[in-house]
Amino acid sequence: MSVDAKxxxxxxxxxxxxxxxxxxxxxxxxxxAILGFVEQLGELDVAGVExxxxxxxxxxxxxxxxxxxxxxPEQIVANAxxxxxxxxxxxxxxx
Numbered sequence: 570m571s572v573d574a575k576x577x578x579x580x581x582x583x584x585x586x587x588x589x590x591x592x593x594x595x596x597x598x599x600x601x602a603i604l605g606f607v608e609q610l611g612e613l614d615v616a617g618v619e620x621x622x623x624x625x626x627x628x629x630x631x632x633x634x635x636x637x638x639x640x641x642p643e644q645i646v647a648n649a650x651x652x653x654x655x656x657x658x659x660x661x662x663x664x
Contacts, residue, residue: 572600 572580577596581588588596639645642655651658 572597572604576600 574593574597577593577600578588580600581596646652646655646657649657
């Protein structure tokens with residue numbers, strides 16, 4: 570696949586990137602090089618390769634999902650402008 574000057578201008582417009590007329594040829598070469606590399610990847614034989622998300626085997630460390638009050642409500646509301654009984658107080662907005 571090859572990218573022409575018209576396609577480079579269209580990609581620039583879609584990406585909202587201003588491409589000057591003298592820059593089109595350079596971008597055209599870069600895009601063609603990228604697409605050539607992608608085509609080379611398509612030629613690889615990956616029939617026996619398992620899909621992976623990381624090269625290192627790892628498992629996600631999870632914590633128990635426990636509902637709690639945080640055990641320190643005084644610290645939570647310490648910087649609040651107004652609080653009462655460890656609850657945030659806000660001005661009434663609707664009469």
